[in-house]
Amino acid sequence: MEHILAHINQLSTAYEKNVKHTRDAPAPTFLLDGPSGAGKTTLSAHIEKNWNSEVTLQIVHMDDLYPGWDGLVEGSRIVSRMLEERAAGQNTQWQKYSWARAKLTDWHSVDAHVPLLIEGCGASPQGSQKHSQVRLWLDSDTELRRERALSRTGENFAEHWSDWDAQFTEYVRIHNPQSIATLQVRSTE
Numbered sequence: 001m002e003h004i005l006a007h008i009n010q011l012s013t014a015y016e017k018n019v020k021h022t023r024d025a026p027a028p029t030f031l032l033d034g035p036s037g038a039g040k041t042t043l044s045a046h047i048e049k050n051w052n053s054e055v056t057l058q059i060v061h062m063d064d065l066y067p068g069w070d071g072l073v074e075g076s077r078i079v080s081r082m083l084e085e086r087a088a089g090q091n092t093q094w095q096k097y098s099w100a101r102a103k104l105t106d107w108h109s110v111d112a113h114v115p116l117l118i119e120g121c122g123a124s125p126q127g128s129q130k131h132s133q134v135r136l137w138l139d140s141d142t143e144l145r146r147e148r149a150l151s152r153t154g155e156n157f158a159e160h161w162s163d164w165d166a167q168f169t170e171y172v173r174i175h176n177p178q179s180i181a182t183l184q185v186r187s188t189e
Contacts, residue, residue, distance in 0.1 A: 004043070004136060004183060005050050026086045026112045027055070031079075031128055032119035033177045034138035035168050036157075037145030039187045043138060044119040058110055062120020064096045067104065069160045071097070072167040076122035076175070083131035086112045121168050124177040137181035140188065 030047075032040050044059055051057045060082075065075040078094055085092040091112050095104045110116060124135045139145075149157050157164075171177075178184060 004185065005047060026089055027115045028134070029083065029086060029132040030115070030117045030134045030136070031124045031132050032117065032136045032138060033122065033124040033181075034136075035145055036121060036161075036164060037147070037149035038138045038140050039148070040119045040121075040123075040138050043136075043185075044117055047117060056114055058114050058116045060094065060108075060110065060116065060118045062118065062123055063099075064108075065094055065120070067097050068099075068102065069164060070167065072122050072164070072171055075120070076125045076171060079118055079123055080125050080127060082110060082118075083128055086110065086116070087131040121164075122171050124175070124180060125171075126175040126177075126180070129180040134183065135177070135181045137178050137184045139184070139186050144188075 032044055034040055041061065041063075044061070048057055048059060062075050062079070065078050066072060067074050082092040082094060089112050091109055093107050093109045096106045096108060097103070098105045124132075124137070129135065146161065149161065
């Protein structure tokens with residue numbers, strides 16, 4: 001994990017020194033993608049905790065973007081839109097999905113001039129390589145992923161595991177996010 005943090009921090013520092021004063025230049029964007037249970041949320045929390053920049057790190061969790069259990073494709077589309085707006089130097093926004101109420105709720109803004117990490121299944125659609133500096137692909141053994149995903153408290157993932165995994169398999173077939181990853185990590189614990 002330390003090499004991931006070093007890579008991200010190096011790009012953030014380069015932005016602060018070289019780009020941040022350029023009018024409308026977006027701050028670095030980091031994407032963390034991979035299948036359910038691979039450890040993306042845990043890694044993003046580790047990155048946030050160890051962020052060594054004077055600039056705040058914005059984090060968007062894809063779980064807040066999906067409009068329900070069949071929403072992986074829509075969540076990925078939202079990421080593409082946000083990245084395009086951000087690359088143009090524009091602030092962007094997204095609407096949070098409430099899983100408890102099964103509907104979209106609060107709007108959230110993303111500042112184009114503050115570093116951004118987007119984590120979750122579908123975070124690196126094809127084309128995102130033009131609008132992001134780091135694209136991490138995190139994976140692990142299927143049984144370990146399944147065990148992790150099903151152990152999350154407050155989620156009824158067990159009844160949706162197969163359908164969600166099928167959506168993710170289709171997303172990978174279409175977008176091939178591993179092919180645009182700048183770093184690939186396989187977790188074993």
